[in-house]
Amino acid sequence: MKELTSTKATKLDLLNFKSLPTRTFWITSIAFFTCFFAWFGIVPFMPDVVKDLGLTPTQKWNSIILAVSGTVFARLLIGKLCDKYGPRLCYTYLLILGAIPVILLGFVQTPLQFLVCRLFIGFIGASFVITQFHTSIMFAPNIVGTANATSAGWGNLGGGANRLGMPLIAAAVVSFGILEEIAWRYSMVIAGVICFSMGIIYFYFTQDTPEGNYKDLKKEGKMPNLKKDEVPFLDTLKDYRVWILFLVYAACFGIELTVYGTMDDYLQNRFGLNRSTAGNLVLSFALMNIFARTLGGFFGDLFGKLKGLRGRVIFLALIMAIEGLMLSIFSLTSSLVIGMIFLIAFSLTVQMAEGATFSVVPFINKKAIGSISGIVGAGGNVGAFLAAMLLKSKSAVAESAAIAANSELGQQAIKAAQTTASATAVSSGYFIIGGCIITAAALSLTIKFATSEEKRGDIGQMTLSTVEK
Template identity: 20%
Template sequence: MTTTGKASSANSAGAVPRPGATRNLVVATIGFTVNFWAWALLGPLGPGVKERLGLSFAAQSLLVAVPVIVGSLGRVPVGALTDRYGARIMFPLLSLATIVPVLTLTVVDSYPALIATGFFLGLGGTTFAIGVPLISGWYPPARKGFALGVFGIGTGGTAIANFTTVRLADTYGENTPFLLVAAILAGYAVLAFLLLRDPPGRTAPAGSALARTAEVSRLTVTWQLCFLYAVGFGGFVAFSVYLPAYLRTAYELSANDAALRTAGFVVLAVAARPVGGWLSDRLHPVPVLVWCFGGTAVFAIVQAFQPPLMPVATIALLAMAALLGAASGAVFALVGRVAPADKVGTVTGVVGAAGGLGGFVPPLIMGWVYGIEGSYTIGLMLLSDVALAAAVYTAVKMSRVDKKSNLVADTAPRRSLQA
């Protein structure tokens, strides 16, 4: 009797993932990686397009930025649609839709056409908002942080794009990267439809996607999570975008050396994401975020004084990569704890958009400050201030939010029994 009671208690506590959870996690992570690969195709080709079309640096930046901006903002409606229709429909659908702009890149060559194609290429970046509610539904709270961190490894699709796109184009022909990615997307769409399953017991919420987005935008916790993700993931995106230019200007590195060091930064940040989720499962997301943001603030101050590249600057930059990557994983472990269960997709869309957009503000500030001061010190000190503010805010406010959410969850079953 006692043994049965304990087993039942463990089950209700959600200590064990549901059967099929691992399969869905693997399939979703593959899909996220492939779609992110497609999303990032224009980035590595930007310098070549600039030279071929005689573009300015501003025009080249816009060309690369359009897919990222659309992929970030597009997470809001895609997250809401995922709440409504489920990941089994949305993942194959978005993967197939992304094939169209990928193949279009094989025939367009003018700047306006490339901008328009890049707009629709942003669809690949929205798949983040499909995977998070799917994984959240399959995994219990004790395993959710690590599972979402593993799913976040899919952001490494940008690294695949950077490592392979130019090399494939130079070796096998300029259209090879696009044809290869289109074929992989088509194969994945079939795989996802056959193997992905929405979590058992998932119910489609009532109302339109617009109404649900408006509803979650009225939740204070949505904007709190947006701020934390804009600092964590936004900081990672900012460094991955601006680090090559920073290394070339501050340390006079060659383009290839700066690119390789940036790739190392990206790989470490991506690898640290599941670690942040794993630590959040065992400790709690709040202390993990406090330490990650606090550590980022310290290392940003160190880097603000432009120390020697070896070893001090290298250690500082790689430490920030690990801390920002772990913070990104911890934020979505917190999303799984504090977001309403039937609105996880919609909340994920809004928070994911904030993270993507957060990555574009720091590079603009860094460039502006450098143009005025001829130094990156002020920009890095501002990063330190924002990270420190995020650490303090997390410690003071988010622990209260989590306790309140747990209190509601704990009292809900007792109310139903009394009724």
């Protein structure tokens, strides 16, 4: 029996394209960006979709909820598949199969077809898990938090870049003589084709581990630590720390998704901004992923060097508590200037919390990184679902009451009362969510590591066993 030592990268050298970890970092980040771009690609076109398909307000809300719900199941499944088959094949199939509902969205004719497509498009949100899994395999413990956070943050940019990119694609389509009213259909088809093409690129230009692909390693009698029989999935489910991180990620990434999806209307209703200005502000919020999530991973790694694995948890709890406080204070403000200060602070801290979460995940169990990443990643979408349901229920009740109370005052008065009621309800919902985030921050402090786990914290030196025949 001979042991080989894995050569994970110990620094994030973004311009060293000869390095396999660096190439993997770039390709997986671009793939993740592509998935998010397609996942939320329909958002800029929702007014056109509502008009074209005749969507009711309830159907519009349901499409938002379904878009994040489908991802829950996909993330739970994809992590285990990564452990078994490797990230290369999993990402390839996810991109190619995920392109199908994206393309089909361009052909829908009824609200039901639209809702079904949005549900299945949500599956490509599982790309996050594969990205985190692949960077965890390629980078050593001293830099893994930063690498994970940067790849995830730059991938998340796709959710904001579509606000600029999709209208540009639509404008290009219109220049070829296509009617502007249906340009959104062609734009979604193009986004789907891009996803499909990225799947082919991933297959031919990436590798599962620094030593080779899972399939080849098995043939050669070499197996990485991530073996199916070493950590049964049930054992992963029994680890309370996994579920604490599930809740933590629900309270950061889940809330980011929901706030991102509702902030346009809130800024218009609360502060009287026009749609264009509100949209640009939300776009700026999303673009902070360029650096904010990386900061979370960086400080997670830094606290890890200073205080060990416990230090990573302490930083996570601290940044989450600030996140919850910023959202709660923002919900109480009526001044646009003051509100923007706290919204920026919330944006910075929520994305840092996401990066900090995945600076902890790789250390929970180095033999089940995929499964744990899948469960924790699914937590983000569960959080988005629950937060969206809370805001939907509060807003619906408040708006209905406002309409009933002003039914005799004319359409303009009803509209004004409805707008005020919606803003007040969402504001109340944001405040409640802020309190939930602070509670999750306190819960994160219950994550403990055994002394042996602290000593084994160097997941960077993964050992491979070679049987000599």
